[in-house]
Structures are given as C-alpha cells and as structure tokens.
Amino acid sequence: MKELLQYRTEEEVKIANAVFENIRISLEQAVYLYEHSDSIFCAWLANNVKEGKFGKKVFYNKNIHIEVSNICINKCKFCSFYRKKGDEGAWEMDICEIMDILAEKNIDEITEIHITGGLHPEKKLSFYIELFKEIKAKYPKIHLKAFTAVEIEYFAKSDKLSFEEILKILKTSGLNSLAGGGAEILDDKIREKLCPKKTKSQVWLDIHNIAHSLGIRTNSTMLYGHIENYSDRVFHMQQLRELQDKTGGFNCFIPLKYKSFGNSLEITTEISLSEELKNYAIARLFLDNIPHIKAYWPMCGKETAILALSFGADDFDGTIGNSTKIYSMAGSVSKPELSEDQIKELLSEAGFKAVERNSDYEIL
Numbered sequence: 001m002k003e004l005l006q007y008r009t010e011e012e013v014k015i016a017n018a019v020f021e022n023i024r025i026s027l028e029q030a031v032y033l034y035e036h037s038d039s040i041f042c043a044w045l046a047n048n049v050k051e052g053k054f055g056k057k058v059f060y061n062k063n064i065h066i067e068v069s070n071i072c073i074n075k076c077k078f079c080s081f082y083r084k085k086g087d088e089g090a091w092e093m094d095i096c097e098i099m100d101i102l103a104e105k106n107i108d109e110i111t112e113i114h115i116t117g118g119l120h121p122e123k124k125l126s127f128y129i130e131l132f133k134e135i136k137a138k139y140p141k142i143h144l145k146a147f148t149a150v151e152i153e154y155f156a157k158s159d160k161l162s163f164e165e166i167l168k169i170l171k172t173s174g175l176n177s178l179a180g181g182g183a184e185i186l187d188d189k190i191r192e193k194l195c196p197k198k199t200k201s202q203v204w205l206d207i208h209n210i211a212h213s214l215g216i217r218t219n220s221t222m223l224y225g226h227i228e229n230y231s232d233r234v235f236h237m238q239q240l241r242e243l244q245d246k247t248g249g250f251n252c253f254i255p256l257k258y259k260s261f262g263n264s265l266e267i268t269t270e271i272s273l274s275e276e277l278k279n280y281a282i283a284r285l286f287l288d289n290i291p292h293i294k295a296y297w298p299m300c301g302k303e304t305a306i307l308a309l310s311f312g313a314d315d316f317d318g319t320i321g322n323s324t325k326i327y328s329m330a331g332s333v334s335k336p337e338l339s340e341d342q343i344k345e346l347l348s349e350a351g352f353k354a355v356e357r358n359s360d361y362e363i364l
C-alpha cells in the first residue's frame with residue numbers, strides 16, 4: 001500500500017489510512033476528496049470498501065414502476081416530469097387503469113411495485129388506501145414501495161393527521177417501504193431556489209425517522225450537480241449518516257445527477273462523467289453505515305451504471321419493464337427495460353456476479 005500512496009498528498013494518505021482501518025472519514029475529509037483528489041484515487045478506496053462488504057456481488061431486482069400521475073402542484077424548478085392539469089403530456093390513472101396495467105404485466109415474476117407520481121390535487125390518501133388494498137388483495141406477496149416524504153407531508157396536511165398516523169394507515173393498507181426521493185439537497189437555502197414549495201429538510205428527515213421507528217425501511221437520495229457546492233453535498237450526506245446512526249432504517253443511497261433537459265432551472269450544463277463517478281465513490285466512503293449504494297441505471301444509463309460499480313456502487317436496480325418516465329422526460333434512457341438475462345449478461349461481462357435481491361436486500 002505504501003507504494004500506491006507515495007505520490008499522494010499527506011491528507012490523502014491520512015484518508016486512505018482511515019479507510020483501511022475502518023475509521024469514519026470526516027466531513028472535511030470528504031470535501032477534500034471532492035476538491036483535491038482524482039476520481040481514480042477515490043475509486044480505489046471506495047472499491048476496497050465495497051469489495052470488503054460484498055466481493056464481486058452486484059444486486060438487482062425484478063420490479064416495475066407505476067407513475068399514477070405527473071400532475072403536480074409543487075412545480076419544482078429542476079423537475080422535467082410534472083405537468084399542470086390539461087397540459088399536453090399530462091396523465092392520470094384511476095384504480096381500474098392501474099389494475100389493468102398490472103394484469104398485463106407478469107406480476108408473478110417480479111418482486112416489487114414502486115408507486116410514485118406528482119402531488120395530484122385530487123388524489124389523496126383515500127385513493128391510495130383503496131389502491132394499495134386492491135393491489136395487495138390480488139398480489140399479496142408483492143412488495144409495495146411507494147411515495148417519498150413529500151407525499152407523506154402532503155397527505156398529512158390534506159387529511160389533518162400526523163406523519164405517524166399517515167404512515168401507520170399506509171402500512172396497514174399494504175405499504176412496505178418508502179422511496180428516498182424528495183431529498184434533493186437537504187439545505188433549505190438551496191431548496192428555496194430549487195423547489196420552494198417542497199418539504200423542508202428537517203421535515204424530510206423527521207418523516208424518515210418516524211418511518212424507521214414504525215419498521216418501514218426507506219431509501220435515501222441526493223439530487224446533485226445543479227447549484228450546490230461540494231460542502232453542500234457532504235452536509236447533505238452528513239445528515240443522512242447521522243439519522244442512519246440513530247435508526248439504521250435506510251436500505252440504500254442513490255446519487256441522482258441533475259439532468260438539464262425539459263425543466264425551468266436554466267442550468268444547461270451537466271457535470272462530467274468523471275465527477276459523476278467520483279461522487280459514487282465519495283458516497284461509499286462517507287456513508288459508511290448505509291449498506292448499499294445504487295447506480296440507478298434508468299437515470300444514469302447502463303454504461304455509467306456499470307462503471308459506477310467500480311466506484312463503490314453495489315446495486316444496479318432492476319428490470320423496470322419500461323414503466324418509468326421520470327428520467328426519460330429529463331433526457332435519460334428512453335423506455336427503460338432490461339430482462340433478467342440481459343442484466344446478468346451485462347454484469348458478468350463487466351466482471352461482476354449478478355445476485356437477485358428482494359426489496360429488503362435479502363438474496364433470492
């Protein structure tokens with residue numbers, strides 16, 4: 001190891017020693033990696049950590065998304081997905097339509113349905129309770145991952161209930177886990193510019209805290225590469241790391257690179273591939289208590305996702321079945337769909353062992 005570190009700075013040597021001795025890196029050290037280290041150094045460290053945990057295993061699942069509606073009252077500036085009611089390209093589904101879509105899919109072959117969408121002015125808690133009950137009555141074994149903290153806050157306000165009450169009702173109706181979206185950058189000054197109407201940082205964290213206390217596991221995300229700086233990214237991850245120390249309820253962390261197409265943020269440049277990969281690596285190093293780092297291929301593309309697996313990521317997400325438009329509307333992969341065999345082949349060609357998991361990361 002000494003030879004590998006001979007051309008590195010004193011601070012990089014300190015960071016490498018900490019990583020190899022399983023000592024948590026500090027906020028300042030993570031910022032140092034962003035500002036001064038190259039992506040290959042970060043990849044070397046992150047990959048050592050990842051391989052220590054999982055060897056060459058890469059996790060995937062068989063899943064579909066249901067995007068109930070893209071009509072949303074929040075109008076976040078970075079969002080390419082939302083429409084106003086009546087706009088061209090706006091859609092909304094009723095329960096019959098959703099059940100018809102599910103009937104057309106081979107649900108017995110998948111393990112997870114991920115339900116998401118905009119904050120529709122009429123689709124509130126009662127709609128989703130009925131939907132979840134119907135889905136679970138017909139497909140009792142399926143894992144229902146649904147909503148972000150943003151919807152939970154929306155339902156709480158409209159039904160005048162606490163977050164805990166909303167989560168308990170949803171859990172009783174069939175909700176198994178929460179997605180990790182809506183976190184963006186957990187800093188209200190940044191949120192004010194990106195998504196002024198959206199859930200505030202502390203509320204996002206509180207809702208995940210309550211979900212974890214009720215046995216509802218969740219994911220976590222970071223939308224980066226827009227107006228934030230490196231310290232903002234690390235501060236964001238620091239808040240996730242602190243909550244995870246307390247609850248242990250996050251399954252995974254998903255870095256989501258800002259995509260510039262089709263939104264009103266007026267940032268037209270996107271960060272480079274090198275920075276995107278380095279970001280995976282730093283997430284793996286800093287978030288030492290979140291077990292899985294996901295390279296979400298419908299967002300970053302198959303090729304980048306495969307590269308990210310050598311930069312600390314261990315999860316590839318799933319088959320998807322051409323069921324999500326959130327990132328294709330922002331200029332990412334259009335009609336995302338991979339068969340299980342295609343995933344296995346892609347991962348094996350890149351030197352990894354594809355391992356099917358369920359939504360709780362149990363190996364199937």
Ligand code: SF4
Pocket residue numbers: 072073074075076079080081082117118119150195198
């Ligand atoms: S990011 Fe979510 S909450 Fe914001 S406008 Fe888009 S769909 Fe609505």
